[in-house]
Amino acid sequence: MPPVVYAVSGGVSKFAKARPDKTFQAIVKEAYDYAIRDIGLTFEQFTELVDGSVASYFSDHFQRQLMSGIMAQDYLGLCPKPGHRVEGGGATGGLCFQEAWKSVASGHMDICVAYGFETMSHVETWKGNEFIALASDVSFDYPVGGFYSGYYAMMVTRHMKEFGTTVEQMAHVSVKNHLNAYHNPYAQKRNRYSIQDIRNAPMVAWPLTRLDICVMSDGAAATILCSEDGLRKLERAGATISRPLVRVTGIGRGTDAMRMADRPHVDYDYFMRHYATGHEQSSEDTRTYYRGLWDNGFRYPGVHSFRAGRAAGNMAYKHAGLTDPLTELDFIELHDAYTSSEIQTYEDLGLCRYGEGGPFAASGKAFMPGIDYGLNLPEKPICPVNPSGGLIACGHPVGATGLMQAVFAIWQLQGTIGKHFGDAALQVKNAKRGAIHSHAGTGTYVTVSVLERE
Numbered sequence: 289m290p291p292v293v294y295a296v297s298g299g300v301s302k303f304a305k306a307r308p309d310k311t312f313q314a315i316v317k318e319a320y321d322y323a324i325r326d327i328g329l330t331f332e333q334f335t336e337l338v339d340g341s342v343a344s345y346f347s348d349h350f351q352r353q354l355m356s357g358i359m360a361q362d363y364l365g366l367c368p369k370p371g372h373r374v375e376g377g378g379a380t381g382g383l384c385f386q387e388a389w390k391s392v393a394s395g396h397m398d399i400c401v402a403y404g405f406e407t408m409s410h411v412e413t414w415k416g417n418e419f420i421a422l423a424s425d426v427s428f429d430y431p432v433g434g435f436y437s438g439y440y441a442m443m444v445t446r447h448m449k450e451f452g453t454t455v456e457q458m459a460h461v462s463v464k465n466h467l468n469a470y471h472n473p474y475a476q477k478r479n480r481y482s483i484q485d486i487r488n489a490p491m492v493a494w495p496l497t498r499l500d501i502c503v504m505s506d507g508a509a510a511t512i513l514c515s516e517d518g519l520r521k522l523e524r525a526g527a528t529i530s531r532p533l534v535r536v537t538g539i540g541r542g543t544d545a546m547r548m549a550d551r552p553h554v555d556y557d558y559f560m561r562h563y564a565t566g567h568e569q570s571s572e573d574t575r576t577y578y579r580g581l582w583d584n585g586f587r588y589p590g591v592h593s594f595r596a597g598r599a600a601g602n603m604a605y606k607h608a609g610l611t612d613p614l615t616e617l618d619f620i621e622l623h624d625a626y627t628s629s630e631i632q633t634y635e636d637l638g639l640c641r642y643g644e645g646g647p648f649a650a651s652g653k654a655f656m657p658g659i660d661y662g663l664n665l666p667e668k669p670i671c672p673v674n675p676s677g678g679l680i681a682c683g684h685p686v687g688a689t690g691l692m693q694a695v696f697a698i699w700q701l702q703g704t705i706g707k708h709f710g711d712a713a714l715q716v717k718n719a720k721r722g723a724i725h726s727h728a729g730t731g732t733y734v735t736v737s738v739l740e741r742e
Contacts, residue, residue, distance in 0.1 A: 290607055291393035293536045294519055295739060296512050296529050298695030299323035303476045303507035303683035306409035312351055312508075313363035316405045319508040319688075320364055323401070323695075327512070328528035331365070337521055338512075339397035340370035344384030344404030345687035346377065349419045351407060360403065370397075377423040378625060380404065381509070381690025382726025382735030386539045388513045389737070398518030402694075405508035406685035416504050420686075423729050425546045436625075437501060439548075439730050441493035444628035447592040448495070453631065453646035455495045459486035460650045460663065461627035462499050462680060467661055469677025471713040474692075476505055476683035482662060486627075500627040505683030509691035511698065530702040537721075538610070538738035540603030542596035544589070544731050551589055556582040563588070563598050565638040566611030574641055581643065588642070594629075594731035597636035601736045604723065605638075608738040614639045614653075617671050617738075618719040619700055621693035623727035624678040633725065637736070639671060659713060675700070675714045690726035690735065697722045701741040 299322025301307075301315050310318070324334045341364075343357030353359070357373035376383045381404045388402035408416050417435045424430050424439065447453045463483060469475035481499060489497040513536070514522065523529060545551050554562070556579055560569060568574045589595035601613070610616045620637065624630035631645035640648040648654065652665030654673035676682055676696040679689060699705050700719045706712030716722075719741065726735045 290537060292516055293389050293392045294514050295534045295536055295694065295698050296514055296519065296522065297323045297327045298509070298511040298698045299326060300474050300692055300695050301508045302474055303505045303685060305476065305503070305505065307407065307506035312356060312405055312407045313360050315407065315506065316360045316403050316508045316510070317364060319510040320401065320403055323510045323512050327522065329522070329525060333525050335365045337525055338366070338369070338399045338401055340391065340400055341366050342384050342387045342391065342400065342402045343371060343373040344380045344402065344691060345373070345406055346375060346380050347419050347686070350410050350416070352410070360405070376733040377728030378623060378686055379690065379726040379728035379733040379735050380687045381692070382724065382737065383690070383733070385511060385691055385694045385724070385737060386541070386735055388511070389536050389539055392513050392515050392518070398521060399512065399514045401510060401512050402691060403508065403510040404687040404691040406687045407506045408504040408685060409506050413504065428547050437493040437496055440626045440628055441496050443591045443632070443730070444495065444626070446590065447628065447632060450586070450590070450592050451643040451646065455487060456483055457646035457649045458495070458500055458627040458631060459483040461624065461630045462486045463661055463663060464655050465624060465674050465678040465680045467659060468656060468675055468714060469681030471711045472677050472682065472709055475677045475681050476503060477681045480662070496626060496628065502625045502679040502684040505685040507683060507685035507688045507692070509688040509695050511691055511694045530704060533742045534698050534701045535740050535742055536737060537740045538604040538608030540600040540605070540607060540736045542599030542603070542734045544594070544596040546729065546732050548591050548730055551595065553587045553590070559588055563595070563602070565602060565605065565613070567638065568641070577641055592632065593642060594632060594636045594727070594734060596731050596734040597633055597725070597727065600734040601637045604736040604738050608740065610738065613637055613723070614671050617721055617723050619672045619675055619716045619722045620725060621676060621697055621722070622673050622678065622725045623689070624674055624680050625684060625727070627680065629727065630673065630678070633727070634673070637725065656714065672716055675716060690724065693724040693726065694737070697724050697739050701739055
């Protein structure tokens with residue numbers, strides 16, 4: 289059994305195109321204070337109890353400041369307690385959450401706070417895209433493209449050719465996530481769109497329009513993790529901890545070569561032994577389906593799939609004791625930097641089979657019940673994906689994003705979405721188990737964490 293680690297609280301700042309009202313330290317404190325207030329403690333009480341921290345931000349360039357993490361640590365009154373900064377591209381926030389988990393699970397700390405931020409408005413959009421593109425191979429990929437929308441356009445074009453995925457299926461993801469965010473006051477973009485609206489938006493890199501792509505943001509998020517001893521310390525100090533408790537029951541990570549051209553292909557037998565989920569291995573129909581893919585020239589992972597995502601998901605599921613994520617998870621907060629990457633990740637996380645991500649996106653299975661999306665969805669929701677609105681609608685202040693997902697997951701499992709959002713439309717009814725997924729580069733670092741209500 290994994291060690292007992294509780295996720296007791298979380299807080300987010302408002303995500304916005306720009307936050308000229310506050311420094312990055314103050315935006316972090318906005319999220320940090322929120323998490324502390326939510327358990328009924330004062331800043332001074334919590335500062336006395338917390339053992340240390342992990343800081344998450346993607347790029348020093350946006351602040352034009354090295355060691356921004358220690359400046360935030362000082363601003364939060366956490367010096368001289370231990371702390372360190374993690375960085376892993378788009379997965380930075382997910383890595384931060386897991387590093388905090390490890391600090392508690394190892395016994396090194398009883399109470400650890402994970403906080404993340406990015407202030408991307410400090411540079412022009414073109415310069416921000418350049419900074420982000422430095423997370424590709426600057427000697428190989430960057431000189432011939434230099435921006436991520438081009439890379440993801442190439443990947444989804446291959447997905448379309450390989451599996452018949454359509455632009456309308458991609459647009460379903462955008463419609464879903466934007467309308468979910470309509471009910472989320474912390475989201476940057478809260479709009480109702482139609483499929484036609486998505487496709488009529490300015491084209492960025494075919495087939496990706498502006499509404500298929502997340503936006504740069506300013507924002508921060510923070511989570512508080514603790515052991516059983518840490519929980520008792522908080523409660524002795526007068527903290528009001530929501531019941532039932534939320535535990536982190538599984539973590540997983542995966543990696544892949546930075547350059548997609550360097551990623552090897554594996555045959556059917558190797559895939560089934562090393563990559564297939566328990567559900568896929570036990571299903572004769574799925575084994576036959578996959579055999580047919582390979583017999584017809586399918587190559588895995590190719591540029592249409594994220595092997596690191598599959599590895600991270602499988603590790604987290606094994607840790608948490610899951611075999612069929614679609615039916616055993618009540619929701620997923622998934623890294624949807626692009627509508628296409630959400631579709632690819634449906635497949636990588638085992639919500640559907642490879643090649644079926646497009647139909648899954650348009651089926652209704654990943655939508656929230658009780659919300660009128662203006663779409664003719666043939667099936668009922670099973671596992672809502674990005675009930676918060678995801679990156680596409682909430683925004684993507686990179687170092688905060690994975691922690692934002694964790695905060696929303698904690699609130700879902702505590703049943704407190706209505707309290708925090710002032711609107712219970714996004715509350716997944718009787719949510720018992722959820723997952724958060726954080727993704728970097730073109731799939732070079734991926735994290736998956738499973739959270740569960742006791």
